[in-house]
Amino acid sequence: MTTFRWRPEARAGHARAGWLDTAHGSVPTPTFMPVGTVGTVKAMTMDSVRSTGAGIVLGNTYHLMLRPGAERVRALGGLHRFMDWPGPILTDSGGFQVMSLGPLRKLDQDGVTFRSHIDGSKHRLTPERSTDIQYALDATISMCFDECPALPAAPDVIAKSMRMSMRWAERCRTAFVQRPGYAQYGIIQGGTEPELRAESVKALTGIGFEGYAIGGLAVGEGQELMFSTLESTVPLIPDASPRYLMGVGTPDDLLGAVERGVDMFDCVMPTRAGRTARAYTERGTLNLRNARHATDSRPISPHCDCLACSRHSRAYLHHLFRANEILGPMLLTWHNLAYYQRLMRGMRAAIVDGAFTAHADHLRAQWAMDDW
Numbered sequence: 001m002t003t004f005r006w007r008p009e010a011r012a013g014h015a016r017a018g019w020l021d022t023a024h025g026s027v028p029t030p031t032f033m034p035v036g037t038v039g040t041v042k043a044m045t046m047d048s049v050r051s052t053g054a055g056i057v058l059g060n061t062y063h064l065m066l067r068p069g070a071e072r073v074r075a076l077g078g079l080h081r082f083m084d085w086p087g088p089i090l091t092d093s094g095g096f097q098v099m100s101l102g103p104l105r106k107l108d109q110d111g112v113t114f115r116s117h118i119d120g121s122k123h124r125l126t127p128e129r130s131t132d133i134q135y136a137l138d139a140t141i142s143m144c145f146d147e148c149p150a151l152p153a154a155p156d157v158i159a160k161s162m163r164m165s166m167r168w169a170e171r172c173r174t175a176f177v178q179r180p181g182y183a184q185y186g187i188i189q190g191g192t193e194p195e196l197r198a199e200s201v202k203a204l205t206g207i208g209f210e211g212y213a214i215g216g217l218a219v220g221e222g223q224e225l226m227f228s229t230l231e232s233t234v235p236l237i238p239d240a241s242p243r244y245l246m247g248v249g250t251p252d253d254l255l256g257a258v259e260r261g262v263d264m265f266d267c268v269m270p271t272r273a274g275r276t277a278r279a280y281t282e283r284g285t286l287n288l289r290n291a292r293h294a295t296d297s298r299p300i301s302p303h304c305d306c307l308a309c310s311r312h313s314r315a316y317l318h319h320l321f322r323a324n325e326i327l328g329p330m331l332l333t334w335h336n337l338a339y340y341q342r343l344m345r346g347m348r349a350a351i352v353d354g355a356f357t358a359h360a361d362h363l364r365a366q367w368a369m370d371d372w
């Protein structure tokens with residue numbers, strides 16, 4: 001029987017390398033979670049996701065509750081069976097998606113009523129319903145139902161929103177079914193106000209969760225404010241608890257957040273960029289639709305073992321995107337996820353080898369070169 005926990009392996013300042021033990025297997029941290037919004041990592045098979053080195057994938061409660069419905073997924077054996085991913089799955093609570101529906105949703109102290117973007121049907125999410133849906137999906141890691149306020153916002157607006165999210169966190173914890181190897185994460189809110197962030201951490205650790213997410217960031221505040229908020233918030237989280245920074249980010253964001261003690265990440269950038277001809281590489285990004293790649297016989301990256309880099313040229317990817325061929329987004333999504341996983345593995349190895357500072361300097365110097 002597995003107990004859900006994070007085990008430290010090595011440290012470099014605030015950065016940590018470790019293992020996350022779950023009911024669906026152990027995953028090395030720091031880890032990047034590909035986003036599998038509607039039960040699929042777009043343009044990828046789960047075997048190709050596995051081949052990039054991914055350990056945990058993310059599923060969206062909001063999308064899955066609307067289609068095909070949580071009850072149907074449960075009846076079919078849960079999300080692991082449904083999408084054929086035997087490893088850990090983290091499901092978000094739907095909070096963030098629903099908040100971004102704008103006029104299609106009505107928020108009150110008890111939850112959110114909204115209309116489906118698919119067929120306009122009416123739905124309601126509350127802390128209890130969100131937690132029940134994630135249970136029906138058999139999520140390895142469930143997230144609390146929270147409100148992520150748009151930034152910039154006045155401190156009193158941020159405070160009111162955070163305090164509502166803390167009341168919702170209490171209700172989520174009460175509704176959560178504890179099972180060995182499964183987890184529920186509290187989501188720290190508080191905008192970029194250190195005192196509000198501290199109040200939120202205190203409230204959540206008082207309730208007690210298996211892990212803690214830093215929410216309310218990567219919503220337009222900019223990297224400097226994101227990093228300063230991490231510096232004031234992460235040290236308040238219990239050392240043995242896994243930390244998850246939601247919706248982040250670029251390779252440079254990931255490096256800076258790992259340096260500040262974050263263990264887990266999710267972001268749509270590598271998959272979304274893969275569909276829009278943008279390639280991530282050790283030397284910055286490439287827009288493969290650009291004519292300058294039309295005759296370039298080199299792989300996207302000489303350091304990459306993905307299918308695109310081991311079999312094809314930049315010229316071929318350029319051609320596929322110009323011809324609007326499905327294989328283009330498939331190959332480039334594969335490459336971008338492989339790059340993100342290689343980046344995480346490289347940071348982890350440097351922390352374990354006691355060479356993290358030198359590795360961070362090397363990464364930043366390379367990204368600045370974007371000359372190939």
Ligand SMILES: CCOC(=O)Nc1nc2cc3nc(NC)[nH]c3cc2c(=O)[nH]1
Nearest residue numbers: 092093095096143148215216217218247
């Ligand atoms: C993944 C769990 O998400 C939730 O259930 N709530 C939540 N999600 C967020 C997603 C975010 N994505 C970004 N930037 C792309 N920032 C985010 C914040 C939250 C959040 O505060 N709360």
Ligand SMILES: [Zn+2]
Nearest residue numbers: 304306309335
């Ligand atoms: Zn590649």
